[in-house]
Amino acid sequence: MISAISKVLSANDTGETGAHQAGILVPKDPTILSFFPTLPTDVKNPRIHLYFRDDEGSQWEFAFIYYNNRQFGGTRNEYRLTRMTPFINSNGLHEGDELILEKHDGGVRTVRFKRRHTPVVTDGVLTLGTAWKVVGIEK
């Protein structure tokens, strides 16, 4: 049994807007967040490194961060998955391409992607309000 989520990359996600963003935004949807480890909410900008393996067996290190400085006088309150530049570039991903993250038994995580496509909504696929959707969450 695996859990998987996916997102259609925005221009900013891939760095095509010129931003040195180096990461994508993760919506605060509880179902999406359940894919990631739980980060503490009582500390500022908690982060955790996650390793994802691709089709070819290469490992990529991404950083899951909760920018929550709103609780400390700032204005941020959002999750981001950063450090994806090497992965984005070496795979030539662009805005519109779909990123797929999977979590297998034992906690092994893998990344895949689909080139620009039109999402096909089939039964069993819960489409959310954003570009993210749940492919299959184990519970």
Added chain:
DNA sequence: AGCCATGCACCG
């Protein structure tokens, strides 16, 4: 809520 942007620190 989500995407767009940027000043600065760090490092090769």
Added chain:
DNA sequence: CGGTGCATGGCT
């Protein structure tokens, strides 16, 4: 000095 990522703010 140029690329990268952190942290933070802005815009829609």
